[in-house]
Structure formats: C-alpha cells, structure tokens
Amino acid sequence: MAMMSLLLQNSAGQMAVGLGEGDQLIFDSSLDAGLVGLRNVQAHVQAGLDQSGKTMSDVDCVFVDIGPGGLGATRTIVAFANALGFAASIPVIGLHAFELIGRHVSAGGLRPVVCIRPAARPNYYIGKYEAGLLSHFTFADVVAVKDFVWAHRDIADFAGKFAFTNDENAPDEIWPMSQGNSASMDCFLALGLEKYQTSTHSTRVFPISENLSVTAQ
Numbered sequence: 001m002a003m004m005s006l007l008l009q010n011s012a013g014q015m016a017v018g019l020g021e022g023d024q025l026i027f028d029s030s031l032d033a034g035l036v037g038l039r040n041v042q043a044h045v046q047a048g049l050d051q052s053g054k055t056m057s058d059v060d061c062v063f064v065d066i067g068p069g070g071l072g073a074t075r076t077i078v079a080f081a082n083a084l085g086f087a088a089s090i091p092v093i094g095l096h097a098f099e100l101i102g103r104h105v106s107a108g109g110l111r112p113v114v115c116i117r118p119a120a121r122p123n124y125y126i127g128k129y130e131a132g133l134l135s136h137f138t139f140a141d142v143v144a145v146k147d148f149v150w151a152h153r154d155i156a157d158f159a160g161k162f163a164f165t166n167d168e169n170a171p172d173e174i175w176p177m178s179q180g181n182s183a184s185m186d187c188f189l190a191l192g193l194e195k196y197q198t199s200t201h202s203t204r205v206f207p208i209s210e211n212l213s214v215t216a217q
Contacts, residue, residue, distance in 0.1 A: 011066070
C-alpha cells in the first residue's frame, strides 16, 4: 500500500494543505475556492480527508514547512504538525521553506535561485538554492542582503518576499523581482518524499527563527 502523506505549508502566510498517496497528489487545498484564504488548518485537513475518502489513521507521515517566514504562522503550523505526530505516533519531517520555493522556481533549471524573506527589521533571511540543494543560508542585515542580491542579479533567479529602497547615491537601481513565494503542492510532495528517504525520523520538528540555528538543513 502506498504511503499516505499530509503536507502542511504556511510560512508565506497563505495556508495550504495537501495529501499525497505515494508520489501522487490527491488533494490540494490551494485549488479549493472555499478554503483559499481560510487560516483554520484543521478545516483544510478535514476537507482533504473528506474529499479523499481518508481518515487521519490512514496518514503515515506529516511533512511541514518549517520556515523561515512569518513566525506566528510558521509556529502555528509546526505546532499542529507536532501534535499530529505525537498523537498518531507517526514521523514529522520539516522542510526548509527556501528549499521548497527554490525548487519550485528553478523547476530543474541550471540557474541558482536566491531566496529572501524578511525577519525582524531591518534584517532578512537569505539563501541560495542551486543544483538541487540549499547551498547557502544566513540571517543578515539589509546592507549585506542588498550586496548579495546585487552580486547575483545577472546570474540567478529570485524567490521569496522582499522590497528594497534605492540608495540616495544610486536612485536608478533596479532590483530583481521575486518569481514566487510559495511552492506548489506537487513540488512539496516530491521534496518531502526525498527527505523521507534521507532524514532521521522523529515526531517533532522546530520552526526556524532568529533564535535557532540558521545553517542549511
């Protein structure tokens, strides 16, 4: 019997829940007009189970987006995932948001993807996804992030959420545009299944925050 996976994504501030059966996505709440914009994760999960003819006892593993991103939203979804893992004694595997959006934007392309999301002002999280891996991830102030972006503007694509004001001495600077701030559920499931094969399994994961390690996962 194929493994049933529950997918939980919320670090971009837009709740999305998926169900996978083996490598096939069988439910995606982001395609359900009645669920889009709804922040109640239980409602998303229950809708997925109902529409797929499944129950929580059918779920073998929970994959959850651990950020970085909106800290309140990320903590909420991670706490929910951990509660499910503990209650059902099933693995909970955290997926780095920058691996998710980097993979989604690159779509197998050769160019690296620079991923950026805001942290506590004036700081940002910044990472570089290339060759299928998150090769660089750090927490930096806006000056360092601008320098990194400027150095990669012609050789990389960009993902995440960011907006920079121009320097008074360089008013004509044109910053790159983000190509996306969330991953498709198909991308989420594919990465989750890869992590399932290579990650240590536990029933608890932790959200990425400014108080935790920010090395590449």
